[in-house]
Amino acid sequence: MDGKEFRDLGHRIVDLLSNYFDDIETKRVFPAADPRTVNQLFAEPLPQEPSSPDSVLGELEDKLFPYCTHVGHPGYMGLITPSPNPIGVIADFICSAINQNVGAYSIGPSAVAMERRVVRWLTDLCGYDEKAGGNLTSGGMMANFIALKLGRDAVTRDQAQYDGIRDRWAVYASEERHVSIDKAVDCIGLGRNALRRLPTDTNFQVRLDALEEAIARDRKGGIRPMCIVGVFGTTNTGAVDDVRALRRIADREGMWLHVDAAYGGGMLLSHEWPMRDRGLELADSITIDPHKWFYAPLDVGAVLVKDQRRLTASFGMKPSYLTDELDQDHERYQYYVHGFEQSRRFRSLKVWMSFKRYGARQIGEWIDNNVRQAKHLYTLAIKDAEFEPASAPPMSAICIRYKDPRLGEAESKNLHAEVAARVEQGGRFWISTTELKGKAWFRINPVNFRTRQEHMEQLFALLQQECRAVGNKTPTRVTRNS
Numbered sequence: 001m002d003g004k005e006f007r008d009l010g011h012r013i014v015d016l017l018s019n020y021f022d023d024i025e026t027k028r029v030f031p032a033a034d035p036r037t038v039n040q041l042f043a044e045p046l047p048q049e050p051s052s053p054d055s056v057l058g059e060l061e062d063k064l065f066p067y068c069t070h071v072g073h074p075g076y077m078g079l080i081t082p083s084p085n086p087i088g089v090i091a092d093f094i095c096s097a098i099n100q101n102v103g104a105y106s107i108g109p110s111a112v113a114m115e116r117r118v119v120r121w122l123t124d125l126c127g128y129d130e131k132a133g134g135n136l137t138s139g140g141m142m143a144n145f146i147a148l149k150l151g152r153d154a155v156t157r158d159q160a161q162y163d164g165i166r167d168r169w170a171v172y173a174s175e176e177r178h179v180s181i182d183k184a185v186d187c188i189g190l191g192r193n194a195l196r197r198l199p200t201d202t203n204f205q206v207r208l209d210a211l212e213e214a215i216a217r218d219r220k221g222g223i224r225p226m227c228i229v230g231v232f233g234t235t236n237t238g239a240v241d242d243v244r245a246l247r248r249i250a251d252r253e254g255m256w257l258h259v260d261a262a263y264g265g266g267m268l269l270s271h272e273w274p275m276r277d278r279g280l281e282l283a284d285s286i287t288i289d290p291h292k293w294f295y296a297p298l299d300v301g302a303v304l305v306k307d308q309r310r311l312t313a314s315f316g317m318k319p320s321y322l323t324d325e326l327d328q329d330h331e332r333y334q335y336y337v338h339g340f341e342q343s344r345r346f347r348s349l350k351v352w353m354s355f356k357r358y359g360a361r362q363i364g365e366w367i368d369n370n371v372r373q374a375k376h377l378y379t380l381a382i383k384d385a386e387f388e389p390a391s392a393p394p395m396s397a398i399c400i401r402y403k404d405p406r407l408g409e410a411e412s413k414n415l416h417a418e419v420a421a422r423v424e425q426g427g428r429f430w431i432s433t434t435e436l437k438g439k440a441w442f443r444i445n446p447v448n449f450r451t452r453q454e455h456m457e458q459l460f461a462l463l464q465q466e467c468r469a470v471g472n473k474t475p476t477r478v479t480r481n482s
């Protein structure tokens, strides 16, 4: 590909994407095609011969774009993937062009400096001081994993990274934690059974009495408490655990406190409902995902740590030498010795460009709009006797359910799944379902700067219509294309 072809193709792609964003609301949110058809689209052997740019682009227009889930569509309110902000999209283009490898200073000096500044912006937002540090990650799953390893190593006084796990340990988190915590407890060598899944109260916050009981029971049985994981914005309802209380318990027991703010960290930018006074800065480590509620395109998560030397102690292969290096003014900062990953994409560019272009103020306004939309849906559901909300939404995540007294729990679960499938097939919205305290719910979460209040009204009207239709008939089973 010569310079002219790159330029021509690049201009065409920019035009194509501009049109895509302009027209996004006219598209179906989810494609009307079954997985077999979609898989068949790309069923061909490894190409041996080159194709013209026209033909490659043509294939994308025919096969990729029409079968996407258009997460930037204002009706996408499902699993937490935001409408990507346009300058973040451009950032990813630049990022690939210069291909800086921020794992090592020698493969990206200015990129490493920018990444360190973005990490500093995030640690400042969370209320940490200058001793804090962190790594950008592929997402919250990886950030939670790294955080639990940091906790394991700190609590075992830096033995576990050399000797592995010898004693029996336990980790504590609420039933509303994200599944990444279960995986992380497995990956740090404790096994998933070492996770104590604690009940929540009516607001879906972890019950402190249950935490105390679980710790006491473990101690009695010779099991050592390692880490508490608090949630700052649960995936289902945006509940925020009592971080201050968790800190007190963790201090008393000599435990690490990790707080998962992968989704809820966005509330730190909110103007109307700021959550900067909830004690997040008391955590030893924090997960926060710019690719969730800072509207950055995938992928960019972050693990932040109150004392950045813990990163070096946990991952550095020569801790004393590296610890000295941290103190030097003109150090060549090597992310690969202060973190888990080696080769790494320059993820901070899109976060940096987003904050520069929109400012925290604009992003905070988008967040407030999404929270307002969830609160509006809550009001609509409260006013309709056939619906019930799980809790008043503190953030943008809201769960509501259809109450049909004729249905048992299994039937109600089928109804919610069937209605969600019909919503998907209608093409205007995408929502998911979930289970809370043994009941089925619609799970709705606008993390989307294109969503407007009227979309919540249209969605609720559709849910009313579909729930009544499915509830009043022997359902013709409709299944999702998954």
Ligand SMILES: Cc1ncc(COP(=O)(O)O)c(C=O)c1O
Pocket (backbone or CB within 6 Å): 080, 138, 139, 140, 141, 142, 144, 178, 180, 233, 234, 235, 260, 261, 262, 263, 289, 301
């Ligand atoms: C609270 C919470 N933690 C962690 C994750 C995992 O994040 P990711 O999908 O970026 O790996 C999610 C995903 O929705 C989440 O809601």
